[in-house]
Amino acid sequence: MIEGLLDVPAHLRERLASALETGVLSLPSSAAALSSALGTSTARQEIANALDEFARHGVSPTAAAAWIRSLEHAAARVRRPELVWTGPEVPGLHARDTRRVYEELLGSAERTIWVSTYVFFDGPRTFEVLARRLDERPTLQATLLLNIQRNRGDTTMAEHLVRAFADRLWKREWPGRRHPAAFYDPRSLELDGPTGVLHAKGVVIDDETVFLTSANLTGAALDRNIELGLLVRDQALAASVARHFQILIQHGELRPLPDS
Numbered sequence: 001m002i003e004g005l006l007d008v009p010a011h012l013r014e015r016l017a018s019a020l021e022t023g024v025l026s027l028p029s030s031a032a033a034l035s036s037a038l039g040t041s042t043a044r045q046e047i048a049n050a051l052d053e054f055a056r057h058g059v060s061p062t063a064a065a066a067w068i069r070s071l072e073h074a075a076a077r078v079r080r081p082e083l084v085w086t087g088p089e090v091p092g093l094h095a096r097d098t099r100r101v102y103e104e105l106l107g108s109a110e111r112t113i114w115v116s117t118y119v120f121f122d123g124p125r126t127f128e129v130l131a132r133r134l135d136e137r138p139t140l141q142a143t144l145l146l147n148i149q150r151n152r153g154d155t156t157m158a159e160h161l162v163r164a165f166a167d168r169l170w171k172r173e174w175p176g177r178r179h180p181a182a183f184y185d186p187r188s189l190e191l192d193g194p195t196g197v198l199h200a201k202g203v204v205i206d207d208e209t210v211f212l213t214s215a216n217l218t219g220a221a222l223d224r225n226i227e228l229g230l231l232v233r234d235q236a237l238a239a240s241v242a243r244h245f246q247i248l249i250q251h252g253e254l255r256p257l258p259d260s
Contacts, residue, residue, distance in 0.1 A: 004046040020065035028055040086227035099222040114204040116145035120217035123173025131176025142180035158189040182257035210238040
């Protein structure tokens with residue numbers, strides 16, 4: 001019941017705390033007293049439920065006010081998601097830039113990095129920050145999730161396409177000394193046509209921050225297209241995304257790319 005106060009507007013929580021501190025409200029409180037103290041009936045039921053629970057537990061009005069104020073401080077510390085855009089620069093539009101966010105995240109990682117993309121172009125530039133960070137931090141663990149595409153009409157055996165993709169990635173596209181672990185979705189290489197592809201685009205850093213975006217790792221997507229993403233600094237969400245990828249790997253749904 002008390003957690004219902006999280007859904008109450010901040011200005012009403014402040015009125016509630018002040019009313020409890022000054023004695024305008026007691027515990028328990030009548031509906032009339034509550035409406036009079038708050039000056040509104042909005043969210044009255046959530047507040048009434050919380051005050052009833054305080055009363056049942058023998059909490060004093062001043063202690064309840066202190067708890068409400070601590071809740072307000074905690075809510076203020078929660079970092080809100082940020083919108084991240086690629087697109088034309090237009091007066092009056094202010095948003096974080098996709099390439100800048102991508103490179104800032106990779107350049108600040110300390111423990112783990114997950115990067116997933118459907119396609120990438122210009123590997124030396126695309127992977128420059130990630131490769132440099134890996135070379136700088138010997139204990140940093142990075143995982144790339146990549147899609148391998150079979151061209152229409154191509155009947156090459158899947159293992160040969162995987163080998164060719166790995167050779168191109170590590171010999172021509174990867175700019176660093178140390179390689180990340182890399183995985184692909186084998187369904188994209190089925191001869192009768194792909195039954196599924198790895199289409200997720202996102203980054204998870206240190207199981208603390210997750211960046212989900214419509215942008216692939218291409219110059220057009222990072223710098224020119226209209227792309228939209230969400231940057232969230234939330235440990236539970238970031239860890240959940242990383243764990244989802246880990247389970248796909250453990251069950252063989254994503255397979256390791258040869259490292260050399």
